[in-house]
Structures are given as structure tokens and as C-alpha cells.
Amino acid sequence: MDLHSARARPTGVDELDRVLGGGLVPGAVVLLAGEPGVGKSTLLLEVAHRCAAAGRRALYVTGEESAGQVRLRAERTSAVHGELYLAAESDLAALLGHLDAVTPSLLVVDSVQTMACAEAEGSPGGVSQVRAVAAALITAAKERGVPVVLVGHVTKDGAVAGPRVLEHLVDVVLHFEGERASTLRLVRGVKNRFGPADEVGCFELRDDGIAGVADPSGLFLTPRETEVPGTAVTVVVEGKRALLAEVQALVAPSSLAQPRRAVSGLDSARVAMVLAVTERRGGVALTGSDVFTATVGGMRVAEPAADLAVALAVVSAVCDVALPPHTVAIGEVGLAGEVRRVTGVGRRLAEATRLGFTRALVPPECTDRIPDGMRVTEVPDLGAALRCIAGASSSRRAAGGAQQR
Ligand SMILES: Nc1ncnc2c1ncn2[C@@H]1O[C@H](COP(=O)(O)OP(=O)(O)OP(=O)(O)O)[C@@H](O)[C@H]1O
Numbered sequence: 001m002d003l004h005s006a007r008a009r010p011t012g013v014d015e016l017d018r019v020l021g022g023g024l025v026p027g028a029v030v031l032l033a034g035e036p037g038v039g040k041s042t043l044l045l046e047v048a049h050r051c052a053a054a055g056r057r058a059l060y061v062t063g064e065e066s067a068g069q070v071r072l073r074a075e076r077t078s079a080v081h082g083e084l085y086l087a088a089e090s091d092l093a094a095l096l097g098h099l100d101a102v103t104p105s106l107l108v109v110d111s112v113q114t115m116a117c118a119e120a121e122g123s124p125g126g127v128s129q130v131r132a133v134a135a136a137l138i139t140a141a142k143e144r145g146v147p148v149v150l151v152g153h154v155t156k157d158g159a160v161a162g163p164r165v166l167e168h169l170v171d172v173v174l175h176f177e178g179e180r181a182s183t184l185r186l187v188r189g190v191k192n193r194f195g196p197a198d199e200v201g202c203f204e205l206r207d208d209g210i211a212g213v214a215d216p217s218g219l220f221l222t223p224r225e226t227e228v229p230g231t232a233v234t235v236v237v238e239g240k241r242a243l244l245a246e247v248q249a250l251v252a253p254s255s256l257a258q259p260r261r262a263v264s265g266l267d268s269a270r271v272a273m274v275l276a277v278t279e280r281r282g283g284v285a286l287t288g289s290d291v292f293t294a295t296v297g298g299m300r301v302a303e304p305a306a307d308l309a310v311a312l313a314v315v316s317a318v319c320d321v322a323l324p325p326h327t328v329a330i331g332e333v334g335l336a337g338e339v340r341r342v343t344g345v346g347r348r349l350a351e352a353t354r355l356g357f358t359r360a361l362v363p364p365e366c367t368d369r370i371p372d373g374m375r376v377t378e379v380p381d382l383g384a385a386l387r388c389i390a391g392a393s394s395s396r397r398a399a400g401g402a403q404q405r
Pocket residue numbers: 034035036037038039040041042043064076153205206207208
């Protein structure tokens with residue numbers, strides 16, 4: 001393969017191209033892994049359609065649904081095209097036969113778990129079957145110089161043999177994430193042999209198909225006129241992108257011997273650590289209370305930079321006092337209660353400023369450029385952050401009182 005043909009070709013789905021590092025490389029094998037119903041088939045049908053619409057033939061092979069079902073989806077999402085070939089097939093040899101007959105510029109296999117390889121042992125979806133199917137498709141992709149996208153199923157507990165054993169075989173691994181209750185979907189690069197592996201693409205899953213969301217930052221915030229207790233906004237960095245994220249907390253007296261600690265969208269181990277530090281170093285009593293923490297809009301936040309916002313949301317919930325308006329909190333919280341430096345503070349502040357935030361709590365020794373209109377307070381530890389918030393809240397109350405008089 002010469003250098004030119006190894007170059008990535010845009011799929012036409014911009015948010016996906018961003019994650020892929022430009023597009024699909026001929027001969028590359030991409031694994032798109034996601035939970036049932038998250039929208040894998042919808043996204044890949046759209047990719048196949050864009051490919052066909054650009055004059056390059058696409059073959060979409062499904063072992064999950066009938067060709068009629070896929071056709072119905074294609075009609076619903078306006079993805080019907082003469083150069084988009086659909087095949088309902090679950091036999092690997094037959095699939096390779098279709099590949100030879102159609103000679104597409106893109107092959108989509110939905111899903112790798114439903115394809116059966118006659119030479120391998122076990123039932124479809126089992127480790128040896130999945131391995132054999134993937135190996136054959138990888139060989140076919142490299143021989144023909146055709147990019148192949150494989151759908152891989154993961155279950156909530158991740159127990160099914162499949163994507164995990166595939167991850168080191170394929171060139172690119174993408175995770176498709178989203179909550180059922182929300183229409184927002186994220187495609188996250190996990191591994192990429194041809195480009196950056198830490199990008200995210202944002203999509204909205206609608207009745208008429210899936211659409212890229214080029215400016216997703218505001219989606220993870222609750223639109224509201226006045227601030228409410230128990231919420232804090234932070235800025236996380238996903239790849240090259242800074243995204244605002246809202247953390248919510250609810251703290252209620254518990255009747256249980258072991259109070260509940262429910263976490264949604266955040267890393268539960270980190271939240272447990274932040275709660276312990278908040279209690280020990282911040283002097284906020286949480287023992288005997290149920291604590292619920294969550295993100296807004298189905299966003300998953302695992303970055304330590306969100307620690308400070310988690311702590312502030314919890315304290316705000318306990319005290320039933322809202323944080324000052326238009327404030328973001330950025331920083332990792334250490335076990336000693338110190339607020340630690342995080343990367344990309346300048347980029348995070350720029351994004352917060354763009355979305356109308358005017359105040360930020362950041363770790364000490366911030367050397368990044370501070371955007372115009374942003375007032376930054378460096379907080380060396382959790383105690384300082386709490387004092388800063390309490391000061392702003394009480395002066396706001398006083399100012400509010402003065403106005404009323
Ligand atoms: N007729 C329809 N009208 C509106 N939305 C639909 C319709 N059919 C499906 N959807 C939505 O599209 C979503 C994604 O479906 P899709 O089949 O692409 O997911 P998937 O990840 O391929 O699922 P699976 O793991 O079952 O293959 C569904 O969860 C559903 O909300």
C-alpha cells in the first residue's frame with residue numbers, strides 16, 4: 001500500500017471523522033462497540049449512505065435484522081441509495097462472497113457476534129468464533145484495501161466475549177456511549193493506529209436518524225434562570241475538545257445502616273474518595289446521609305478535574321445554598337484536601353467564557369492565559385474553595401437584601 005492510498009478518507013459524517021482522525025483509512029478495520037439500542041446500526045447506516053452518496057459503493061451486511069428491517073430504517077432516516085447494498089447474512093463465507101460480488105469501497109458488518117465461521121469451534125458470539133470472524137475480515141480488508149467497520153456488542157457487565165478480545169486485533173476501537181433517557185450520543189476513540197485516540201464525536205439520535213452536534217457544550221448544562229443548591233459546573237477535556245459538564249448532588253438523611261452512595265455518569269471510586277475528603281478535610285458531615293451524584297445530559301465524566309465540582313455540589317446540597325451564578329470549578333482534589341493542578345486550564349476557561357461563565361475556581365499556580373471577562377480565583381485546597389464560595393454566597397445575599405430594601 002503506498003502512502004497516498006493509506007491516507008484517511010472522510011466518511012462525510014464530520015463528528016465521526018473527527019474521532020477517526022480524518023476518516024477511514026483503506027484496509028483499516030474499525031470496531032464500534034456499544035450497548036444494545038444505543039444507535040450503532042443507525043450511525044453505520046448513515047456512514048454507508050454518505051459513502052454511497054459520494055459515489056463509492058458501500059456494502060452493509062447485517063446478521064441481526066432482516067434486509068427488510070434495515071431497509072425500513074434506511075427509509076426512516078433517508079439513507080436509501082442505489083450504491084448502498086444491503087445483505088442479511090450471518091455466514092462468514094457467504095459474507096466474503098458478497099464482498100467479492102459487490103466490490104464495495106466500504107464494508108459494514110453488523111455485528112461481529114452474529115457472524116458464524118464454519119471452521120471455528122463454538123457458537124456465534126463465542127470467543128473462538130468472534131476471533132476467527134474478525135481475523136478473516138481483517139485479512140479481507142487488508143487484501144482488498146477496503147475499510148471495514150465492525151459492530152461489537154457489549155453488555156452492562158461487559159461479560160460477553162467479543163469486543164474485549166477484539167480490541168487488540170483491530171486498528172481502531174470506538175466506544176459508542178449514551179443513556180437511554182437522553183438523545184445525546186458520544187463516540188469515543190479508545191484506540192487508533194492511524195491518529196489520535198482520545199477524540200470524541202457528539203451526536204443526537206432523533207426519530208429521523210442520527211445527526212452530528214458540532215457544538216455540544218451547552219447540552220450538558222441545565223438551562224435555568226436562577227441557581228439551585230446541589231449543582232456545580234466544571235469543564236472537562238475530551239481529546240481536543242473542552243466541554244462544560246454539570247454535576248448534581250442530593251444529600252438526604254438515611255434510614256439505612258449503610259447509607260446509599262448512588263453515582264450516575266461519574267466514576268464511583270473517585271466520588272467515594274471526594275466524599276471522604278469533603279467529610280474529613282472540609283468538615284462536612286456525610287455519615288448517616290444518602291448521597292446521590294449525577295451528571296446532566298447523560299455525560300460520562302471520569303476526569304479528576306471534575307473532583308472540585310463534585311465536592312462543591314455535595315457541600316452546596318448539604319448546606320442548601322446555591323453556588324454563585326456563572327461559576328465553574330476546575331481541579332483535582334487530593335487525599336489531603338489539596339486542589340491539584342490539571343492540564344488545559346486555559347482551554348477550559350476559554351470554553352467557559354464562550355458559554356457565558358464569568359467566574360472560575362482553579363488550582364493554584366495557574367500559568368494559563370485567562371480570557372477577558374473571566375474572574376479567576378486560585379484555591380490551594382478544598383477549605384479555601386468552600387470559604388470562597390461561602391463568601392460569594394453571603395455577599396450575594398447581602399446585596400440581594402440591600403436591593404430589596
Ligand atoms: N421507528 C423508529 N422511530 C424512532 N426511533 C426509532 C425507531 N426505531 C428505532 N428507533 C431508535 O433508534 C435507536 C437506535 O437503534 P439502533 O438499531 O441503531 O441501535 P443499535 O445500537 O444498532 O441496537 P442493537 O444493539 O439492538 O443492534 C433505538 O434505541 C430507538 O430509540
